[in-house]
Amino acid sequence: MDSFSYTQQQLHAENLPVGELAQRYGTPLYIYSRQAIETQFQAYLDGLGKHPGLICFAVKANSNIGVLSCLAKQGAGFDIVSVGELERVIAAGGEPSKVVFSGVAKKAFEMRRALEVGIHCFNVESAAELERLNDVAGEMGKVAPISLRVNPDVDAKTHPYISTGLKENKFGVDYRLAKAFYQRAAQMGNVKIIGMDCHIGSQLLEPQPFADALERLLSLIAELKAEGIVLQHIDMGGGIGVKYEAADQEPDVASYIADLVAHLEGTGLSLVLEPGRSIVANAGIMVTEVEYLKDNGEHHFAIVDAGMNDLIRPSLYQAWMDIVPVDAASQGKNAQWDIVGPVCESTCFLGKGRNLNIAQGDLLAVKSAGAYSFVMASNYNTRTRPAELMVDGDKVTVVRQRESLADLWAGESTID
Ligand SMILES: Cc1ncc(COP(=O)(O)O)c(C=O)c1O
Ligand SMILES: N[C@@H](CCCC[NH3+])C(=O)O
Numbered sequence: 001m002d003s004f005s006y007t008q009q010q011l012h013a014e015n016l017p018v019g020e021l022a023q024r025y026g027t028p029l030y031i032y033s034r035q036a037i038e039t040q041f042q043a044y045l046d047g048l049g050k051h052p053g054l055i056c057f058a059v060k061a062n063s064n065i066g067v068l069s070c071l072a073k074q075g076a077g078f079d080i081v082s083v084g085e086l087e088r089v090i091a092a093g094g095e096p097s098k099v100v101f102s103g104v105a106k107k108a109f110e111m112r113r114a115l116e117v118g119i120h121c122f123n124v125e126s127a128a129e130l131e132r133l134n135d136v137a138g139e140m141g142k143v144a145p146i147s148l149r150v151n152p153d154v155d156a157k158t159h160p161y162i163s164t165g166l167k168e169n170k171f172g173v174d175y176r177l178a179k180a181f182y183q184r185a186a187q188m189g190n191v192k193i194i195g196m197d198c199h200i201g202s203q204l205l206e207p208q209p210f211a212d213a214l215e216r217l218l219s220l221i222a223e224l225k226a227e228g229i230v231l232q233h234i235d236m237g238g239g240i241g242v243k244y245e246a247a248d249q250e251p252d253v254a255s256y257i258a259d260l261v262a263h264l265e266g267t268g269l270s271l272v273l274e275p276g277r278s279i280v281a282n283a284g285i286m287v288t289e290v291e292y293l294k295d296n297g298e299h300h301f302a303i304v305d306a307g308m309n310d311l312i313r314p315s316l317y318q319a320w321m322d323i324v325p326v327d328a329a330s331q332g333k334n335a336q337w338d339i340v341g342p343v344c345e346s347t348c349f350l351g352k353g354r355n356l357n358i359a360q361g362d363l364l365a366v367k368s369a370g371a372y373s374f375v376m377a378s379n380y381n382t383r384t385r386p387a388e389l390m391v392d393g394d395k396v397t398v399v400r401q402r403e404s405l406a407d408l409w410a411g412e413s414t415i416d
Contacts, residue, residue: 003033003391004285004367009328011365015394018287018326022363025387026402027289028306030374032062034070034392036283037370040253041074044275047257051264053271054120056100058238059085061276061371062284066390066399068092071279077120079238079274083110090117100235100272102149102199104129104170111136111144121145121272123197123235125172130185137190146185147195147235150175152216156201156209156239159317164201172198175216182229193229195272196221199237202277205249207256210236214263221269235272236260242281244368245320253278277371284370286311286386287326288350290362291342293333300335302358307341308348309380311366311373315347322367323351325358332359339364343381374400379408 003014011018013031022029044055056077059068063085068078069092077098078089089099096117101110104125111133114122124130124146137144151172156164164171173181178196185193200213214236221231243250257273264271288306295301313319323339334357341348350366358364377385384403389396 003036003283004365006328011324011326011328013285013389013391016391016396018285018365019363021389021391021396022287022289022326025389025398027287027363028310028386029287030284030369030386030388031287032064032067032280032284032370032388032390032399034390037067037070037280038074040279040283041071041076043253044257044273044279045075047254048261048271049258051261051271053233053261053273054098056098056272056274057279058274058276059088060375061238062280062373063088063375064388064399065092066388066397067280068094070390077272079276083107083113086110086114086117086119100147100197100274102197102274106133108132108136112140115140115142115144119145121147121194121233121235123147123149125149127173127181127184130181130188130191134188134190142190144191145194146191147193147197147233148173148178148181148185150178150196150198150217150220152198152200152213154200154209154212154216156204157206158201158203158241159319164199175220178220179223179227182224183227186229193231195231195233195235197235197237197272199274200239202239203241204239205241205251207251207259210239210256210260214260218263218267221267231269233270233272234264234267235274238274238276238278240275240278242278242368242371244281244322279371281368281371284368284373286366286369286373288364288366290358290360290364293358293360300333300337302337302339302356302364304339304341304350304364306350306366306386307343307381307383308345309343309378309383310341310386311350311369312376312378313372314350315345316376321351321369323354323356324365324367325356326363326365330357330359330362332357332362343383379403382408384408
C-alpha cells in the first residue's frame with residue numbers, strides 16, 4: 001500500500017493532506033510515513049522467518065533519530081559507519097548489542113567507544129584495521145568480535161558510483177586474500193572471529209549479483225571450517241533496490257530473503273543483513289514550492305525552493321526521482337518542465353523534461369526521498385536544511401526542526 005496517495009486529488013501522507021502540512025511547516029519539507037517504514041522492516045522479518053538473524057538498518061540511508069527510534073521499537077539492529085551514527089542509535093533507544101560497525105577508516109577512538117558500549121560486531125575492512133583493533137581492544141582488556149568484509153569481485157550492475165564489490169573499489173578485502181586474514185586473526189588475543197560479510201552495491205534490482213556473492217562467501221566459509229575456523233554468521237550487507245521509475249522491477253523483499261535463508265539451511269550460520277534504501281526510500285517525500293516560471297522558447301523552467309543542497313541525488317548520480325503535484329487538480333500550464341532549484345550551479349535540478357501542469361505557487365512532491373536524501377543535504381549557498389516530519393495515521397511529529405540561519409554560523413568567528 002502506498003502511504004503517499006491522492007484523496008480528492010490532494011496528495012496525502014497517510015491520513016494527512018500534504019498541502020496543509022506544507023502550509024503549517026513551510027517548504028522545502030521532508031515527510032516520512034511511519035507505517036511505510038514499519039511495513040518494509042516487517043517484510044525483512046517475514047523473509048527471515050524462524051531462521052536466526054539480525055536486520056541491521058543502514059543508518060547512513062536516513063539517520064534521523066525519529067526514524068531510528070521507530071525501527072528500534074520494531075527490534076531492528078543497526079549498521080553504522082561512524083561513532084556519530086553509533087551515538088545517534090543510542091540516542092534513539094537502539095541496542096548497542098545489535099550494532100554492526102562497517103567503514104574503511106575506523107579511528108581508534110571510534111573503536112574504543114564501540115567496545116565500551118559492547119557492539120555486536122566490527123566489520124573489518126583491511127589487514128591494517130585488524131591490527132589496530134586488536135591493539136585497541138588489548139589496551140582496554142577486551143576482546144572485539146569481528147567479521148571480515150570480503151570483496152567478492154562481482155559486478156552489482158548498478159550505477160558505478162554506488163557499486164562497491166569490485167576489485168577496483170576501496171571496500172573490504174579481496175576474497176583471494178581472505179583466508180590469510182582469518183588465519184592471522186585466529187592468532188590474535190584480542191579479537192574473536194564471529195562472521196563474514198560483504199556489501200556489493202546499492203540499488204540492485206537483479207538477484208544474480210547477490211547469488212554470485214553468496215556462492216563466493218559460502219565456499220570461503222567452508223574452506224575456513226576445514227581449517228578449524230568456524231563462523232557463526234554471514235552478513236550479506238544491504239543493496240536491495242526500490243522502484244524509482246515505472247520501469248523499475250522492485251524485488252520482493254520477503255521472498256528474496258527467504259531464498260537467501262534457504263541457501264543457509266544446514267550451514268549453522270545465522271543471517272545478518274544491512275538494508276538501508278529498501279526500508280526508507282519509499283517511506284519519504286520532499287515537498288517544494290514553485291517560486292517562478294521561466295521560458296526561453298526552448299526550455300520551460302519551474303524554479304522551486306528546494307535545490308541540490310536539499311536533495312543531491314539527481315545532480316550527483318543523474319538519479320531519476322518521480323515528481324508529482326501536491327494538488328492534482330492544478331490548473332497550471334502543461335509543458336515539459338525542467339524542475340530547477342535556487343543553488344548557483346547548472347547541476348542544481350530535481351528533474352528534467354517532466355510533463356506536468358504547473359502554476360507559480362504550486363507545491364510539488366519528489367517521491368522516494370526517504371533514503372540518501374536529507375542525510376546528504378548541505379548548507380551550500382548558506383541555505384538552512386529543511387524540517388523533517390513523521391506522520392503516523394493522522395498524527396504528525398516534527399522529528400527535526402528547520403535549521404535557523406544562526407545555526408549555520410554557530411561555531412564560526414570573525415577575526416580582529
Ligand atoms: C556496508 C554497507 N552496508 C549497507 C549499506 C546499505 O545499502 P542500501 O541502502 O543499498 O541497502 C551500504 C550502502 O550502500 C553499505 O555501504
Ligand atoms: N548515496 C547513494 C547510495 C550510497 C550507498 C552507500 N554505500 C544514493 O543516493 O543512491
